Amino acid sequence: MKKWISILLLSLYLVSTTELNQILKLPILVEHYCEHKKLNPDMSFGGFLKMHYDHPAKDADYKTDRKLPFIIHSTLSLVFTINTAFSFEFSGKEYKYYKVHSIPSFDEDFYIKGYVHSIWQPPKYA
Numbered sequence: 872m873k874k875w876i877s878i879l880l881l882s883l884y885l886v887s888t889t890e891l892n893q894i895l896k897l898p899i900l901v902e903h904y905c906e907h908k909k910l911n912p913d914m915s916f917g918g919f920l921k922m923h924y925d926h927p928a929k930d931a932d933y934k935t936d937r938k939l940p941f942i943i944h945s946t947l948s949l950v951f952t953i954n955t956a957f958s959f960e961f962s963g964k965e966y967k968y969y970k971v972h973s974i975p976s977f978d979e980d981f982y983i984k985g986y987v988h989s990i991w992q993p994p995k996y997a
Contacts, residue, residue: 896940
């Protein structure tokens with residue numbers, strides 16, 4: 872079950888943030904190809920793709936042509952909201968809070984002052 876949920880969430884993320892949402896337009900591509908095939912039975916699928924993607928022209932079905940996948944680049948936005956009645960409760964456990972002590976990351980007393988400056992010297996020729 873976890874595997875399917877993770878696949879679903881990953882798919883939703885990829886479809887909403889990348890151009891994978893263009894795959895959802897494939898039925899429009901098939902329907903439009905069938906329309907062209909009825910008008911011209913000799914047209915191959917490669918010829919159909921060349922006509923619409925290689926050299927697109929404004930013709931009678933221009934509005935349908937603009938709905939084909941990868942013609943117009945856009946992203947689909949999915950929004951998830953949490954119901955206002957949602958509550959998160961802890962049951963029967965008490966948590967102790969500990970005081971956090973800061974640890975100094977730089978202390979001038981623990982390094983040799985002359986040594987740090989001599990590291991980045993250019994090489995000297997003898």
